[in-house]
Amino acid sequence: MIYKTRHAWTFLFPAILLLLVFSIIPIFWVIYLGFTDYNVFTPPSWVGIENYEKLFNDPKFWAALKNTILYWVMVTPAITILSLLLAILVNQKLKAIKAYQLAYYFPFLVSVVITALLWKWMFATDGMFNYFFSLIGIGPIKWLTSQSTAMISVAIVTVWQGLGYYMLIYLAGLQSVSKELYEAAEMDGAGFWRKHWHVTLPAMRPIIFFVSVISTMGAFKEFTLMLVMTNGGPVNATTTLVFLVFKEAFENINMGYASAIATVLFLLVLIITFINMKIQGTDQKA
Amino acid sequence: MKNTSIKKRKRKKFNYRLRGKIVSYIVLTLIAVFTIVPFIWTLSTALKSANESIFSIPPKIIPVHMTLDNFINVWTQLPIPLYLWNSVIITFWGMLLTMAIATMAGYPLARMRFKGRDFVFLIIIATMMIPVEATMIPIYLILNKMNLLGTFTGVILPTAVNAFGIFLMRQAFLGIPREMEESAIIDGANIFQIWWKILLPQVKPMLATLGILSFIGAWNSFLWPLIILKEQSKYPLTLGLYRLEGAFEASTREVAAGSIIALIPILIVFLLLQRHFVNANISSSIKG
Numbered sequence: 294m295i296y297k298t299r300h301a302w303t304f305l306f307p308a309i310l311l312l313l314v315f316s317i318i319p320i321f322w323v324i325y326l327g328f329t330d331y332n333v334f335t336p337p338s339w340v341g342i343e344n345y346e347k348l349f350n351d352p353k354f355w356a357a358l359k360n361t362i363l364y365w366v367m368v369t370p371a372i373t374i375l376s377l378l379l380a381i382l383v384n385q386k387l388k389a390i391k392a393y394q395l396a397y398y399f400p401f402l403v404s405v406v407i408t409a410l411l412w413k414w415m416f417a418t419d420g421m422f423n424y425f426f427s428l429i430g431i432g433p434i435k436w437l438t439s440q441s442t443a444m445i446s447v448a449i450v451t452v453w454q455g456l457g458y459y460m461l462i463y464l465a466g467l468q469s470v471s472k473e474l475y476e477a478a479e480m481d482g483a484g485f486w487r488k489h490w491h492v493t494l495p496a497m498r499p500i501i502f503f504v505s506v507i508s509t510m511g512a513f514k515e516f517t518l519m520l521v522m523t524n525g526g527p528v529n530a531t532t533t534l535v536f537l538v539f540k541e542a543f544e545n546i547n548m549g550y551a552s553a554i555a556t557v558l559f560l561l562v563l564i565i566t567f568i569n570m571k572i573q574g575t576d577q578k579a
Numbered sequence: 580m581k582n583t584s585i586k587k588r589k590r591k592k593f594n595y596r597l598r599g600k601i602v603s604y605i606v607l608t609l610i611a612v613f614t615i616v617p618f619i620w621t622l623s624t625a626l627k628s629a630n631e632s633i634f635s636i637p638p639k640i641i642p643v644h645m646t647l648d649n650f651i652n653v654w655t656q657l658p659i660p661l662y663l664w665n666s667v668i669i670t671f672w673g674m675l676l677t678m679a680i681a682t683m684a685g686y687p688l689a690r691m692r693f694k695g696r697d698f699v700f701l702i703i704i705a706t707m708m709i710p711v712e713a714t715m716i717p718i719y720l721i722l723n724k725m726n727l728l729g730t731f732t733g734v735i736l737p738t739a740v741n742a743f744g745i746f747l748m749r750q751a752f753l754g755i756p757r758e759m760e761e762s763a764i765i766d767g768a769n770i771f772q773i774w775w776k777i778l779l780p781q782v783k784p785m786l787a788t789l790g791i792l793s794f795i796g797a798w799n800s801f802l803w804p805l806i807i808l809k810e811q812s813k814y815p816l817t818l819g820l821y822r823l824e825g826a827f828e829a830s831t832r833e834v835a836a837g838s839i840i841a842l843i844p845i846l847i848v849f850l851l852l853q854r855h856f857v858n859a860n861i862s863s864s865i866k867g
Contacts, residue, residue, distance in 0.1 A: 298694065300770050301687035305699065308684035311740040316706045319717035326716060333720075379610065385603060395853060396611045398860070402845050404799035406817040407838050410824060411617040414624065414831065419634035421620050453614065461860045485599075514712045517801055521821055535712045542716050543806060552716050559713035566708050 320559065326552035333546055344553035354554065356529055357537040360444065364533060365512040367448035373505045376456050377497065380463035381489060394464075398457035405454070409521035412450045413437065416522075437523055440530040447518050447531055455511070459504050466500040467493070499573075506569045513562055534558045618842070625649050625836035633831055649836040657829055659837050661812060662819035666798060666841075669734055669815050673797030676739040678789055682782070685748025686774050690760065700749070707742045711802070719806055729810060734803045738796065744789050747862060751785035752778060788859040791852065798845060816841045 327344055329337035348354050383394050400408065415422045416436035426432040436446040470493065478488045494501075516535040519525055525532035525540070532540070534554060542551035619640060624633050628644040653659045687693070688700050711718070718737050719728075727733030755778060763777045779786070804818040814822065820837050823829040829837070849856060 296687075296691040296693075296770070301691045301693040301696070304683045304687045304774070307680045308703070308740050308745060309699070311680065311736065312703065312706055312742070314721060315718055315737045315740065316709050316714065316742075317702075319714035319721065320709050322717035322720075323714055333723075382603060382606060387600065387603060387607075390607075393607050393611055395849075397614055398856070399846075399849065400614055402795055402799075402849055402856075403842060404801065404817050404845075406799075406801050406821050407841055408617075410820065410834065410838055411621050413824075414633075414835070415617050415620065417634060419638075421616060421638050424638050453617075457614070458860060461857060510710075514710050516712060520805075521824075538712065538715070542719075548716055548720075555713045555716060559710065562710055562713070563708060 323552045323555050323559070326549055327556045329549045329552075331548040331552075333548060337549065340549070344550050347550065348553055348557070353529065353532070353537065357532050357534050357554075360529075360531060361513060361533040361535075363444055364448060364451075364515070364531075365509060367445060368451045368512045369505055369508045371448070371452050372455050372459055372508045373501060375452065376459035376504065377463050377501065379456060379460045380467055381493065383460065384464055384467045394457070394461070396457075397460055400454045400456075401458040403454070405517040406521055408450060408454055409518050412446075412453070413522050416446050438527055440527050443523050443527060443530045447522060450518055450522070451512070451515065455508065459508070462504060463497065463500060466497055470496045502569075502573065506565070509565055510562065513558070513565070534561075621835045621838055624832055625839050627832055629830070629832070649830075649832045650840070653829075653833050653836045653840065657823065657833060657837070658811065658814075658819065659816070659840060662814050662816045662837075663840065665731075665813060665819075666815040666817070669731055669800065669804075670794060670797040672731070673735050673739065673800070674790060674793045676735060677741050677744055677793040677797075678786060680740055681744035681748045681789060682779065682786065683774075684745045685750075685752050686778065688745070688749045689752035690755075690778070703742050703745055711737070715802070715806065722807060728807055729813065730807075731813070733807045734800065734815075735797075737803055738800065741789075741793065741796075744793070747785055747789055748782065751782035755781045784858075785862075787855055788862050791848075791855055791859045794848065795845070 326337060328339060328341060330340045330343070331337035379397065383390055383397070403411075414420055417423075418433050418435055418438070422436065423433045426434065434442060436442050474492045474496070475488060478492050483491065514535060515533065516539060519531045519533060519536050520539075523531045525536050535558065538551050538555045538558065541547045541554065545551075620638070623640050623642055626645050626647070626649070627633060627642040628646040628648060631639075631643055684703070688696060688703075722728055722733045722737070725733075727736070759777055759781070760773055763773050768777065799817060800815070801817045801821070804813075804815050805821075808814060808818065811819075811822070816837070820834060820841065823837065824831075824834045
């Protein structure tokens with residue numbers, strides 16, 4: 294071959310350079326900054342684990358961690374289960390089924406900012422959402438302005454936006470499940486639910502797992518929805534870890550402290566990734 | 580006797596099927612209402628005139644006095660056309676850079692043998708685990724040092740390398756038969772010609788997929804504009820609408836009209852390229 298090593302590095306150069314500058318160096322830098330006091334105007338000064346001591350005694354941090362986990366617990370199971378059910382529903386030979394699929398998928402393409410705005414109006418006390426609920430005699434609910442429902446509202450929007458995306462992922466998997474298995478189940482007299490419980494669920498296990506992991510990652514990183522819909526409120530009820538990083542770094546200019554929170558966030562995501570790889574590894578062995 | 584019982588069973592089965600279909604359509608339609616209503620309602624808000632209240636009980640989907648005033652105001656009195664133009668610039672360069680860098684990097688990773696290749700590939704894949712939300716502080720500081728705060732370059736560069744895009748392009752390049760390069764080499768083609776003229780045409784479908792993914796990403800980008808851009812004249816639509824909504828400069832009707840304007844390009848591209856979107860969705864899910 295005429296390929297020489299320098300050719301390879303020439304083609305790789307832009308990618309490696311940008312990854313170094315915007316991904317690899319920053320992750321080490323943020324860990325370092327977590328051990329400093331830094332306000333941008335004077336150079337960072339080393340303070341050891343002071344930020345972490347402060348962090349563990351900071352009720353705002355614990356509240357943000359709690360909110361992040363709460364959001365995750367609301368979003369991930371709902372998305373994992375509902376989009377599978379939806380995929381089963383649209384995996385039928387029905388007229389106009391493609392149009393339905395496209396309608397479900399479209400919200401995923403919409404900017405999170407626009408999504409947040411649309412739903413802010415939907416969730417207004419005199420908004421559309423409360424109107425639907427009033428038809429069945431519930432409400433009016435202060436979706437975004439009450440501490441107890443603000444996070445659920447954000448979670449509903451997340452599910453709305455992601456449902457079609459995960460549905461398509463499941464759909465690709467469903468279409469590769471052998472038809473004979475379903476026919477055999479039908480021969481044995483299995484009804485709709487039994488058929489899917491015994492055939493679909495086992496066949497889809499890896500994809501179900503994959504969807505839950507991806508939506509978990511998304512849940513730990515979501516920030517725009519909270520910023521636009523509630524600005525972290527009311528009374529910090531929707532302030533998550535990422536939101537806290539953003540606030541501390543760019544509003545309070547506490548770069549050191551914010552970096553410590555960011556490091557915790559990174560470690561959380563890393564731990565989840567490793568647990569995921571472990572489970573997937575044992576899954577494949579079994 | 581036997582014949583009629585079979586007929587009965589068949590009819591029963593037919594009824595069961597029909598009922599299943601009807602139930603399916605009802606559920607499908609209800610969910611479609613759930614996904615579509617926010618758009619319809621925003622459109623209806625954008626079409627309502629200033630003296631018609633947005634929130635009424637029961638809500639009015641079809642405005643009493645339908646008007647295009649909000650769209651005209653948004654276009655003539657608010658800087659929406661400027662925001663739109665900024666979004667176009669950011670999207671164009673963002674897409675171009677992402678696609679160029681990924682197709683360049685994917686080529687040697689798939690077609691060449693050299694020391695350190697597997698290591699480099701591993702590092703590129705590993706960076707997918709670094710969430711930008713965790714690194715936004717150092718990236719901000721780096722952009723500050725490079726004097727890129729407040730510039731489009733600063734918005735575009737941090738997300739220009741898409742590790743997943745490199746992975747996709749590498750997979751696409753792997754699938755090309757060796758003979759294609761070999762005959763080109765015999766013809767005396769140099770390395771850039773092989774890449775550009777021989778290999779790139781072979782990976783067009785994957786490049787289209789990557790193009791769509793980066794189009795959505797760039798058109799909807801918000802985090803970096805939010806952190807970096809301070810001058811209003813540089814805002815893309817996403818950031819502009821967010822600021823307008825918070826600033827009382829614009830009424831809800833006008834922000835709604837602006838949102839509809841922001842949705843139109845995505846909707847058009849989506850309707851034209853439906854099939855590719857589905858492919859992009861599926862290949863973006865292989866990354867696990």
